[in-house]
Amino acid sequence: MAKKKEPAVKDLSTEEKIKAAAKKLFTQKGFAATKTRDIAEEAGINLALLNYYFRSKEKLFELVMKENIQLFLGVMIEKINNNPLPFDEQIVFIVSNYIDMLLENPGLPFFVLNLLQSGNAPDGNPDDPLFKNIEKMRNSFLHNIKAAMEKGEIKHVHPLHIIANLMGMLVFPFIARPILMARSGNISQAEFEQLMIERKKLIPEWIKGMIKVSGG
């Protein structure tokens, strides 16, 4: 007789166990590839309880999605809006906080990017208020950059290059980690974290290099 598999998440209420399992699997594999039975098994609960507590797979996904987008945007929005600091100091804060957040939620960038790709979410319509939030953040950022350019604080480059590079340098290692690091092992896990911490100092320097006005 096969011993019943231990739930991966324990010591939580059933409802929370389900949500945690769903978050893990949805984040890792997306909506379509995650089966309700996978979630039930991961949570160590009976399949029917998923519908009992959350009505449907879609509802559960939306819940996870909302929390994840909130997490993804939270740090950024907080730091960007009405920030009186000079641009390069804003960057330092954003980078540091964001990397901390990503180290705790390494799967987050892929989840969000997956969402934006068409067809991988049940309700990927761009009118969703969540997507509006992303656009709002983008616009605040653009605004800040343009303001800094007017003041002569930073060089004139298309602001989208700056956003792309900042976000790319922040987020890309977490998406492409299997390419960057040799698979397997705690060694590479520790090394990866070490690198990400280094980047807290390095990314602001690199960005500064991109935006500093030539004639000092």
Place this chain on the structure above:
Amino acid sequence: MAKKKEPAVKDLSTEEKIKAAAKKLFTQKGFAATKTRDIAEEAGINLALLNYYFRSKEKLFELVMKENIQLFLGVMIEKINNNPLPFDEQIVFIVSNYIDMLLENPGLPFFVLNLLQSGNAPDGNPDDPLFKNIEKMRNSFLHNIKAAMEKGEIKHVHPLHIIANLMGMLVFPFIARPILMARSGNISQAEFEQLMIERKKLIPEWIKGMIKVSGG
């Protein structure tokens, strides 16, 4: 009576129509979210023909996967191996060629990254020769960077930072395009392409800023 939908891909042999449709959908939505009936409809063919020509959904996916990984690595590998040019000139070539390739295959980076994520492909085992190729490329790249450091050509930073930044700056805009660009419209399509072309010049400069030795 509803007019029968025109196939999105025409003037090709049935086999090629299926492959093209599969490539489009798998690349866009991944393995699990793409249904065989979607592929059949997109290709404008009878569902049974998919199995007639390709045996199974999995086989078809593997075919697309192989071609896509080949595409993803081809340019890189070609330029990296045994390249006698100084490092910063290598970069110029790689960046230019790679952006051209990405403009023609904008969905490619997401597809490959999706692949590396666990669970989104039917055979995502890291022992697959295809994955070995990615690792091989990474290693060649590392080797080149370390060599350039020995020669004093470039600053001493952890080589993975350089790879992450180069790849990130190349690839990230194509993954995060929905965040960067306002959705919809030919205007933003043209603007996006324009930006990517600008990056051919800019990325090498940015990289140079990251690796140039201080006491030049």
Place this chain on the structure above:
DNA sequence: ATTTGTTTTAAACAAATGATTAATAATGAT
């Protein structure tokens, strides 16, 4: 102890989905 409301379970259902079949149409060689 009984009742009442809540949680959990095993079983089943209906729809979706990947694959197959058997018959028909098209193509090409003789």
Place this chain on the structure above:
DNA sequence: ATCATTATTAATCATTTGTTTAAAACAAAT
């Protein structure tokens, strides 16, 4: 024209998958 091969189609099958149901277990109150 006839035959053999290949390509295509509609129908069907078997499994997977999201959801529901009805009964059982549990907990708290009376």
